[in-house]
Amino acid sequence: MIKFLNRRLKLGILTQNIEFDAEIKKIEKEIKDKVTKKFAGSLAIRMVDSGSCNACETECNALSNPYYNLERLGIYFVASPRHADVMLISGIMTFNMTPHVKEAYEQIPAPKWIITLGDCPAMESVFEKTYAIQAPISDHLKVTHHIQGCPPSPQTIIQGLLDFLRKI
Numbered sequence: 001m002i003k004f005l006n007r008r009l010k011l012g013i014l015t016q017n018i019e020f021d022a023e024i025k026k027i028e029k030e031i032k033d034k035v036t037k038k039f040a041g042s043l044a045i046r047m048v049d050s051g052s053c054n055a056c057e058t059e060c061n062a063l064s065n066p067y068y069n070l071e072r073l074g075i076y077f078v079a080s081p082r083h084a085d086v087m088l089i090s091g092i093m094t095f096n097m098t099p100h101v102k103e104a105y106e107q108i109p110a111p112k113w114i115i116t117l118g119d120c121p122a123m124e125s126v127f128e129k130t131y132a133i134q135a136p137i138s139d140h141l142k143v144t145h146h147i148q149g150c151p152p153s154p155q156t157i158i159q160g161l162l163d164f165l166r167k168i
């Protein structure tokens with residue numbers, strides 16, 4: 001135990017500190033200001049997977065870790081579309097998921113917006129168009145903003161959220 005503690009003291013803190021990332025700090029300040037101004041300090045996102053490979057969701061999960069910690073900017077992922085302002089859709093729109101995505105969207109109270117995440121919803125990813133695929137999502141629902149990437153990194157997603165907030 002003593003040996004372990006000595007080693008920890010010698011190595012110091014190894015985790016990166018976001019406070020030293022000047023670029024992301026600048027983006028985050030603007031996000032916080034815009035969320036406060038346009039959403040009274042709280043923007044709720046309902047994430048819907050319309051047929052993804054799960055890499056986009058994994059990158060999104062990182063937004064809730066102690067490094068990116070999106071909640072401190074007032075952006076929350078919620079479980080119910082009834083509590084959401086924005087629907088964040090990832091994955092290629094599949095035949096099976098199309099009615100469920102539409103149903104979830106209908107349950108979001110107005111005003112509401114759709115952000116698409118990754119190349120799949122725009123039919124720009126590696127998948128071919130088949131009978132089982134009904135992408136792009138814009139054929140079915142009005143998309144306000146698209147975040148590109150396969151998958152987009154957490155920083156790209158944060159920048160995408162800022163671009164959305166600037167747009168509306």
Ligand code: SF4
Nearest residue numbers: 052055118119120150
């Ligand atoms: S955009 Fe790429 S990473 Fe995201 S769900 Fe599609 S294939 Fe997977």
